[in-house]
Amino acid sequence: MEFLKFSKATWLCIVLATTVSAQSKCPASDYGPAAGVIESPGFAQHVNYGNDMSCTYNIKVAEGSKILLTVDSLITETCCDRVYVYDGPNTHSRVLIIWSGHLGAGSxxxxxxxxxxxxxxxxxxxxxxxxxxxxxxxxxxLTPTTTAKPKLQIVNWKDRSTYWNSRPSPTDIHALVLHHTVDPTVQATYDALNNRHLSVHYIAAKNGTIYQLVDEANRAWHAGTGTWGSYTNMNDISIGIEIVNTGDEPFPTVQENAVAELSAQIVKRWKILPKNIVAHADFQEYDKTDVSGYFDFKLFYAALDMYPGLYTTKLSESDQKKVLYQASTTYSAAVKSIQERLQKYGYYLTADGIFGSATQLVVEAFNRHYCPEIFKQEEIVNGNEVRFAQNKRWYGISEERLAYLVAHS
Structure with missing residues (x-):
């Protein structure tokens, strides 16, 4: 008999989730034009909100006015339960801020x-x-000193790294590569890179502080000769960000916000296309798993005002999770079509119509990056990474997301 294995943190989550009374019904959705209050389900009754909730609050005041949102109290699960504020009439609007964790009154x-x-x-x-x-x-x-978003803190560590060189062209920069570190701290990450004669442009600490090791105009050694689209040596044309994370834990919101802000600056500076913001796992030759499935790409793209509507689905939950294709040695024209469209978007694979091991690895990377609804997070057991075969299947949500990406790239 096979038993499920849970970490201590997971058992704690299960215990907490089953011992606290919770409210699972969303409150009203429309507010204004006068001043008022929005609350999470159950807040007025001193009851915790429920799990698997998705509530929307539409606020509209008089023409010519702005809207000031002020936190009186906010306590949520830091990693995973979030309040998104969009600057407009729907979730396709620009994200103003994302709140989670414990916030003091006055934010x-x-x-x-x-x-x-x-x-x-x-x-x-x-x-x-x-x-x-x-x-x-x-x-x-609101003056710059009172804005709700803290200024990005960048620490200069460029004198510490020697394992880099000049780019073939210092202005020929077309991609941004996101990694997670495996090592639990900035210093441990730097030591590991240095010991392996590697480097990266930036390291993002868990508290949101950014450490710069290499000038963007120079070539850091972080992505190898991986292939993405027409680019066959990613170190030559990319900027790399290592995000401090073991690979089996949530990313703090403050860290994800800092990565998004840094990425927004880099993308604007070098005019990088959305499709060329990639995870290390997207370079198929290396069979990597970073950035892990815990990274919130929905938050990331919203903060960068990219791919609006990507995470809006027309599929029912059952259709999202419906397996369309999986491991097979039999030729399929439909599989070849998937392979060709993945190629068109940027993934490196052969369009042979067979759902073999190489295609499975590409599909796993794609699902990790774009399909959080069906992706099962990797685990670390006794220092070894555990991956799951179900992530290497092509689902209804995979097909819908690929169609969107090809149409918008």
């Missing part, structure tokens, strides 16, 4: 117009007290 953000959309999403484990957020019409100007 705020202001819209640019008279409409905002707020969504609250929780996962299927720990729930908490939730939030109470006041909204009010505002024409106030």
């Amino acid at each position: 705020f953000v202001e819209s640019t117009g008279n409409v905002v959309t707020v969504t609250f999403q929780s996962d299927n484990t720990v729930n908490a007290a939730g939030f109470s957020i006041r909204y009010a019409p505002s024409n106030a100007h």
